[in-house]
Amino acid sequence: MPKLTIDGQEVEVPPGSTVLQACEAAGREIPVFCYHPRLDIAGNCRMCLVEMEKSPKPIASCAMPAGDGMVIKTNTPLVHKARKGVLELLLINHPLDCPICDQGGECDLQDLTLFYGPDQSRFEENKRPVADKYLGPLISTHMTRCIHCTRCIRFIDQVAGVEELGAVHRGEHMEITTWIEKALSSELSGNIIDLCPVGALNSKPYEYRARTWELKKTESVDVLDAVGANIRVDSRGSEVMRVLPRLHEDINEEWLADKSRFSYDGLKRRRLDVPMVKSEGRLAPSDWRTAFSTIKERLESVDPKRIGFIVGDLVDAETMVMVRELATAIGTPHVDCRQDGAKLDGKVRAEYLFNTTIAGIEQADAVLLVGTNPRWEAPLINARLRKRQLQGDFRVARIGAPFDLTYPVEDLGAGAQTLQELASGQHSFAEVLKGAKNPMVIVGAGAVARPDGAAILALARELAVACNMVREDWNGFNVLHTAASRVAGLDLGLVPGEGGRDVAGMLEGAAGGMEVLFLIGADEIDTSRLGDTFVVYQGHHGDVGAHAADVILPGAAYTEKNAIYVNTEGRPQRTKLAVFPPGEAKEDWKILRALSEVLGRVVQLNSLPEVRARLAALAPQLRTIDVIEPAAWGEFGRSGELGRAAFTSPVQDFYQTNPISRASAVMAECSELFVRGAAQGATGTHG
Structure with a gap:
């Protein structure tokens, strides 16, 4: 493990850490715009410059691997001058519209300029204007404010898995845009609002409706799917003004699905308020x-x-x-x-739980999806599966209707007959599951809600036992619910x-x-x-x-x-x-x-x-909040005649799954654009 000296303090960090992470481990705050711990390193804002002994110039700490014996200084005149210069360049074309910007009070650029920025501008030319881009009904853009940190591009590409944002042109003509002018189709698109360090990307439903200091902030839990993402509900008076994600590493990390984030307007429409x-x-x-x-x-x-x-x-x-x-x-x-x-009788608790746990997905090396579309049923679990797939040595197979899950999937079949072949060891993918160290099966709510649901559960249990999915240190049998209750x-x-x-x-x-x-x-x-x-x-x-x-x-x-x-x-x-x-x-x-x-x-x-x-x-x-009690394994399911129908997901419209989202005008617009429009062969272009 490399040992570094940070401002005279020796610190030891894990192999593969960066200088920025070493500085944070030493308790030093390093300002950043482009760096984010869950995204690939870009190193393009240069705000994190620090001084390194024997280096002729300041280094970008987010992109420099920590090496043994490095001597780093984070609080010298050279570092202060470098950061001030970076901010002066960033502010050259940035509009002075803080009083009307929705990020006012929550803006990284505003905060860092206060502590590290220059106190006057030497720029006399006209500022560069950039046309706003259409990203759909959820995200409004003010691209003149954009500082090209590329966080939004990296999130949409790496986490959401939908390659729809990118940078065009070069130098001072660079712009962030979609490849063709269309709405972002990801169910996680709202997270780029949180990631944007300036006011370039804002929530379209919330924009110009409140200031952050006017809101009461309440920590809560999302119930619009069964994942239980941790959220913060911001309210003013009797009205919920917005919903934001809270950090919970074992469930949602720091992301939130669009339905959970934007359907809050349904909380005040079509309400029952008198008997x-x-x-x-x-x-x-x-x-x-x-x-x-x-x-x-x-x-x-x-x-x-x-x-x-x-x-x-x-x-x-x-x-x-x-x-x-x-x-x-x-x-x-x-x-x-x-x-x-x-067909869940509730007698054996392991029968109806996601036993691997959401965070446990990252320990798996093979997964079989049975009658589930996690991208619509649980976008945050789908993002976790994609995260694991990007790490390599992870095979995903599916029984059911094809759907773009944002990562490679092997389609094995459509219905219960394929599952029967796997359980009996007649299918080739059974060998993959048997050879995996930590195999998983995820049974969808739609698969167990069929008339033959009990038989499907019995087959899934047989498969789990046959492929060594259930051990003292691992339980790879999972049911993915869509109902919070x-x-x-x-x-x-x-x-x-x-x-x-x-x-x-x-x-x-x-x-x-x-x-x-x-x-x-x-x-x-x-x-x-x-x-x-x-x-x-x-x-x-x-x-x-x-x-x-x-x-x-x-x-x-x-x-x-x-x-x-x-x-x-x-x-x-x-x-x-x-x-x-x-x-x-x-x-x-x-x-x-x-x-x-x-x-x-x-x-x-x-x-x-x-x-x-x-x-x-x-x-x-x-009894204990936020603690999962492991469930004991047992016999469940019931053998019986299998139906010949293909597995289907219970969620046919991601944006209209419950009374709150069905009452939401924002979700109705998304449903019309992304679900009905896609079904009718519409391109989703703006105009």
């Missing part, structure tokens, strides 16, 4: 007392065995505890959290009890067997099959479930409550209240607690700590 009761075929605003009494009157004459609960994809763990307790108090076994009909629901046992019906059974029984259905945020079901069933919908948006309701109980969205969600790895995390629910809407567990009192089936959980204590008793593995 509603259907009268003469029409829903009309009501009050809580009337809504509860209407439900009570309807339930009094109904056999508990004809009452069911369907739990949706965005429901928090505390609410599911209350659903479980209320269903038990009523005496109904008809409870199900698997809206999509997934699914793992917590299975942990809490929200599956039909003895004699209970699943979602399909409840919908089938709606024609005669089921008389009352509680839809707890359930919007991904076929409501046309509900018939004359009395429907109570509890949720936060006027989506599919609300349109079928006889009574609506307005709940709180994920930004409006302190709640626990469990991601696809089985990692419990907490959202925090950023804004209060609109109107008369309440937190969901409180609604169910009050309803239990009215129904005379009192659930004695009167506070959030009491609900969480009951949660810990029911599912001890969720």
Whole structure:
């Protein structure tokens, strides 16, 4: 390990480190524009210049490998003069529009100029103007501000894996642009806004709406997919103004998918803010007392065995505890959290977890994707797979529909027959998995939601065992969920009890067997099959479930409550209240607690700590926040007849997967451009 002397302090760094990293290890702050620890080194801004003994001129510390015996100085007159000169050159063409720039208060150029920059300008010529570029409905550009750090180019190319940005021309005529004028098609494109060290790239939906110092910043968790990315919710008053990623190395690193970042405008559209009761075929605003009494009157004459609960994809763990307790108090076994009909019975926890963990992907050397499109189902997991693929010695194979995943994929087949061949060792790729040190299989939510889902699970388990994927130090069996509530629901046992019906059974029984259905945020079901069933919908948006309701109980969205969600790895995390629910809407567990009192089936959980204590008793593995309890391996799945249909992903439109994103005007525009436009053969060009 090389030892360097930094400003008189000796420091030892790992082999392959740069001088900049050695300086940081010694506690020295080195200003940078182009350098980013997750991107390849460009070395083109020269802001990180330091003095090295025996070097005739300052060196770019980000691009210089650390060598044994180097003597580095970071705080000398020469270094200060060099940095001041670099900033003077950068500011030659930079417009003086800080008062109207959206990056004001968060701008690296502004901050570094204050500490390292010149106090006057010697430039008298006209500044160079650059035309703004069209990058789509999410990113606005002010390219005159661009300092050519190329962070955006490197991110789109290396992390997102979509080669759509680049530099054209040379010298003073250089510009950053798309190769043809079109929108960026990556599901991770919004991250270049965070990476831009100046105000050249901004959030189009947020631009000119608020200043950073006006916003209240709340640390929370994203629930629009099952990854559980860590986010920061910025709000002003009662409105969420923007959503940004937070650093979490084991989940999202510092990236965030576009749907999670930009669909916040859906939080204020199509909201349910007052209880509603259907009268003469029409829903009309009501009050809580009337809504509860209407439900009570309807339930009094109904056999508990004809009452069911369907739990949706965005429901928090505390609410599911209350659903479980209320269903038990009523005496109904008809409870199900698997809206999509997934054949996961929840008896063996390893059956429904991403056991390898997201960070564990980087230890794998072969992966089989079964009926999943991670680019749309979980863009951050797809980015992690691409990151591992770029490191080399990593083979990816797929069973299912072809889709550009941004890295090379071997297509083995379309359906369950190919999986059967692999499990029995008849397919050539089985040898690749057996020969791999840490092989993985990722089973998609769509594959287990088919009628033959239990048989597919059994085959995937056989494959995992046959290819030595499950060992004491490694578990390569993974299920990739798309619903943020699914793992917590299975942990809490929200599956039909003895004699209970699943979602399909409840919908089938709606024609005669089921008389009352509680839809707890359930919007991904076929409501046309509900018939004359009395429907109570509890949720936060006027989506599919609300349109079928006889009574609506307005709940709180994920930004409006302190709640626990469990991601696809089985990692419990907490959202925090950023804004209060609109109107008369309440937190969901409180609604169910009050309803239990009215129904005379009192659930004695009167506070959030009491609900969480009951949660810990029911599912001890969720007791510790942000800690994954490894799941024990066991027998799961069930052999049976396999369907001949090809595997398909449950996500056919990345931008329209839940009530919040469907209510978002920004996501509707993205869906029209990237999904429907692509399907119709549109080029996506601007004009």
